[in-house]
Amino acid sequence: MAQPTRALRVLIATDTYPPDVNGAGYFTHRLAEGMAGRGHQVHVVCPSERGAPYVAVNGAVTEHRLRSAPIPFQESMRAALPLGMGGHISRLLARMDPDVVHVQSHFTLSRSAQRRARAAGIPVVLTNHFMPDNLYAHAHLPSAVHGMAGALAWRDMVGVAAEADYVTTPTPRAAALLREKGFAGTVEDISCGIDLERFHPRPGDREAARSKFGLPERDTIVFVGRLDAEKRIDDTIRALAAVSGERDVQLALAGTGQREGELRALAAELGVADRVFFLGFVPDAELPLVYAAGDVFAIAGVAELQSIATLEAMSTGLPVVAADAMALPHLVEEGRNGFLFPAGDALHLADRLLTVLGSPRETLGAASREIAQRHDHHRSLARFEDVYRRLQGREPLRLRAEKVVAA
Template sequence: MQPRVAAFTDTYLPTVNGATYTVRTWRERWQARGGRMDVVYPDADYDPEPGEHPVASLDFPFYEGYRVAVPYVPRGVVTPDVVHAHSPFSVGVAGYRYARTHDAPFVVSYHTPTSEYVEYVAPDILTPPLERVSERWERWFLERADLVLAPSERTCEHVRDLGVATPTEALSNGVDVEFFAPTDAGEFRERHDLPDGPLVGYTGRHGYEKRLRDLVDAAADLDATVVFGGDGPARDDLEARAHEVGADVRFLGFLEREELPAFYSALDVFAFPSPVETEGLVALEANACGTPVVGADAGALVETIDDGETGYHFPVGDVAAFRDAIRRALAEVASLSETCLERREEVSVSRAIDQLEAAYARVLE
């Protein structure tokens, strides 16, 4: 019999990000195996399904798309065998208390190093002290766990560098390879009026921490059209920069999830300059659609991308090297794409759920 799991997250639908879809997909796959996984999350403009429990929340004024919730547990949440928190903030703290109330193992997934985002929500003068406070809070929270799961070995190392003694294991969030698969992108290109010829693109949050301006600058001397899907606080500045450098850059805005396989399939190369990824799930989604990735040689992308196999790396902030790596990937797109497709099952969410089930079994022992 599968353990009953109560999951707690500070970000959930309709917010679009990797953590949101990971929690939702894990819940669906866990329940497809006959288990129960309830989710507690900040309320928003979303119609919950049975087993999804919203709590009162307010918009977070400094970071678009995030909400601050009241740290309590609604009635009706499953009596847990395991409590699994996906964030260290208010809802995550409610999860910790819920685990202790029911004497249940407490598992934490470490999706995002919060200290790396401080500089984008606070004045420069406050950044260093707030980073230290953030790291101390993360360390306190993670040390309350019986097990920490991180989506890459690099992120596991970061957790240990914080001084956390809790056992920490790498567990990929996984990709739904049945959904993210090569598809005919002709209708997508026509609908978005994309030109013939090579396409290089990115989709996801347009946050300053992602260094997307480097991609716009790389596009200036690139014999390809650069396409951005998604939205976020940096979009206006990115559009202005594209006009300033005279780059062929198209901004498609928010893309429905159903459009993403066609988006990835339309691209020849997925470009990912972000140095702050804990896994870089969109890179794995692109690979699952047969699209190689050129990404920053930092964070989890160090291991997510296999140079010469599924894409190439470049040094963070080196626009010339970024452009050269994109050109190299475009020249080798056929062989890189073939390897990406050969490795689809290695990054599948089914494999991730197998590992999650084993992790739950260990903490229950």
């Protein structure tokens, strides 16, 4: 008779975690809660959003919040302080004795957790959410040094990934990019996943959603995400100006960011300030209503390793118009659930928006929902669980390497 499979002990280390507002933080939160929901013992080590360290039990997940300080030029996030970090993580590993440590980046806290886990003989999984483009604006780096800074950042990331026992990324394109940057190991693409039950078609909520966010009754383009440079929302506003000459249309932007002032000024300059609605930060519980208020989702960014927001929009039944860049082409089947446009070409984006708004949107939206179902977060959780099981009891990379050298 087969013995029941015991619950796993999993330590997740991350440099960003809610209340931080970003895709990597949200994914890590869903991963932790999802694994705990599958009956595993899950602990998360992450920066304290208060500054002072503390431990809290949040549902079935235990959070170890390390002492932190504000990140320069990034008001919404904090970084764990290096002083004492390694010792704290080592003590946590000794008490918890996890089967696996899953780190979410190559930054300070995750890197320290990986190093300490390897020293303790514990297998490490690393998931890469990193794109240098997402850091340039926050670090206020001049464009002239982006190439050099990006190359150095990738070299650093690849070096850390090489020391992990297993590496995953959200999409096949993200895995290919990691290989292009010099990573020689195996990379498995595992979607970050979305909750298909939370984000589902809700035509009956459309009127109430628009009323809630103060949106007039007209064709509505929506975008959810940071209002930062790499998202290229200025392209979408320029496209709106071109489209509004032919259709009664508006743009709803849910999110905050460094470029909000510039985007407001651009909308005024183009004469569409009354058609661009800045919804600000929308609480997670209300996020499904943003998509319900829309007719099409537009994303012009060029640094998306997956784009959870696009998947949420698709799961809600929205057609998509997306830049033909990075992982976005994985989500758009041309003419079936939306269209791609050359990144940076606002007029082409406008033409694609007009095509969608003049098409049977229900058909396009139904195809979006069907494609999104491939990214069911239950499926993603099962794949991560399988990775953990495969590593459970396996000799970590450091010990295998030492034996090869000794031989």
